[in-house]
Each structure stands twice: as C-alpha cells, then as structure tokens.
Amino acid sequence: xxxxxxxxxxxxxxxxxxxxxxxxxxxxxxxxxxxxxxxxxxxxxxxxxxxxxxxxxxxxxxxxxxxxxxxxxxxxxxxxxxxxxxxxxxxxxxxxxxxxxxxxxxxxxxxxxxxxxxxxxxxxxxxxxxxxxxxxxxxxxxxxxxxxxxxxxxxxxxxxxxxxxxxxxxxxxxxxxxxxxxxxxxxx
Numbered sequence: 001x002x003x004x005x006x007x008x009x010x011x012x013x014x015x016x017x018x019x020x021x022x023x024x025x026x027x028x029x030x031x032x033x034x035x036x037x038x039x040x041x042x043x044x045x046x047x048x049x050x051x052x053x054x055x056x057x058x059x060x061x062x063x064x065x066x067x068x069x070x071x072x073x074x075x076x077x078x079x080x081x082x083x084x085x086x087x088x089x090x091x092x093x094x095x096x097x098x099x100x101x102x103x104x105x106x107x108x109x110x111x112x113x114x115x116x117x118x119x120x121x122x123x124x125x126x127x128x129x130x131x132x133x134x135x136x137x138x139x140x141x142x143x144x145x146x147x148x149x150x151x152x153x154x155x156x157x158x159x160x161x162x163x164x165x166x167x168x169x170x171x172x173x174x175x176x177x178x179x180x181x182x183x184x185x186x187x188x
Contacts, residue, residue: 016181020174023047026054027170030075031146033123034173035061036163043176045072053077059173062156069156070138073164075148083149084133084142085111091135091153119159121152124166132159 007015026049034042038061045060058074076083092107093099116131119141130141130152138155154162167173 016178020178022049023057023177024170024174027057027173029054030057030077031148032057032059032075032167032170033073033145033150033164034059034167035071035073036122036165040068041176041179042173043180044170044173046074048076056083059167069154069161071152071154071157071162074151074153075145076151078149083151084131084140087140087151087153088114088133088135091137091140095136121159122163124164130159 023044026047027044040061041063042059042061045058047057048055049057054077056074056076056078058072060070060072062068062070064070074083074087078086088111089108092111093104096103096107111133114133116133119130119132120127121130121141121143122128123143123145128143128145130143132139132141138153138157139159140154141152141159143150150164152159152162152164
C-alpha cells in the first residue's frame with residue numbers, strides 16, 4: 001500500500017495497521033531475543049523486511065534517547081561483522097552533520113580501525129562470549145547465536161546487567177510499537 005503527501009488520521013491508522021500485520025507476519029521467521037525479566041516499555045524496533053524473508057528484526061527495551069537504559073537486540077541474516085559494523089555506523093553517523101561522502105568515509109575508516117573487546121552476556125541462562133565496541137553513549141556487541149548474528153545495542157546499562165532470552169510471545173512488542181506510533185501521532 002502506498003501513501004503520498006499528508007495522511008488523514010484514518011489513512012495513518014490504516015497504514016500503521018498494515019505495517020503491524022506485515023511485521024507480525026515476519027516475527028517468527030528469525031530467532032529473536034529480549035531482555036529477561038524486563039517490565040518496562042518494549043517494542044518491535046529495527047525491521048529490515050523483505051517480501052518473504054526478513055533481513056533483520058530488532059526487539060527494543062526502554063525509550064530510545066530517554067533517561068533510563070535502552071537495549072535493542074537485532075537478529076539478522078547479514079554476516080556477523082557486517083551486522084555490527086552497520087549498527088556502529090548508524091550510531092556514529094547520527095551525530096554527524098552535515099552528511100557528506102567525506103564524512104561517511106572518515107567515520108567508516110575510524111570504525112574499521114577500532115579494536116573490540118570480549119564480553120560475556122548471558123543468553124538463555126548460559127554465558128556467551130560477545131565482541132563489544134564502545135561508543136560515546138554506550139556500546140554495541142555481536143555474537144552468532146545458533147545460525148544467526150545477533151547485535152546488542154545498549155545505553156545506560158553494562159553487558160553484565162544484560163540477560164537475553166528467546167522471545168516467543170511477540171504481543172507485548174507489537175503493543176509497545178503501536179503505543180509508540182500512536183504517541184508520535186498525538187493519540188497516546
């Protein structure tokens with residue numbers, strides 16, 4: 001469904017409903033992880049949806065840019081090094097203005113030169129080794145869990161406080177996404 005120009009409230013709701021259905025259809029396609037015991041805001045975050053097979057799906061916890069901790073756990077079909085570099089690049093480029101090819105090249109070269117460190121994150125009650133890079137506001141870590149790269153992007157919390165668990169009930173994440181979208185639209 002295509003939308004152009006300014007949307008009426010009814011068109012906006014229809015668009016969001018369409019997006020929710022499409023996201024819900026793709027969620028079971030990848031093994032997704034959330035924060036064990038998290039009781040705060042959680043929602044479907046980053047989504048790289050293809051026609052039949054998603055490229056990546058993230059489950060987010062906390063309010064992005066908010067006062068408390070924020071953790072997004074993205075499962076992807078990309079190669080593990082490419083997945084983490086992509087997230088690190090997005091964080092670094094978000095702070096750069098104005099954007100240009102020279103800025104992109106400078107940021108990309110700096111990211112590729114950074115040395116990561118090993119950290120342990122508990123996944124389904126078992127310690128797993130992740131590779132972590134720090135940035136001004138937090139950190140990004142990656143590991144292969146099963147057959148898929150998983151990237152953890154976090155602010156306001158250290159890896160020792162992050163416990164991941166496989167998510168099978170996506171309802172709270174879809175409800176959280178809906179609440180965020182409704183809030184942005186002025187309905188929440």
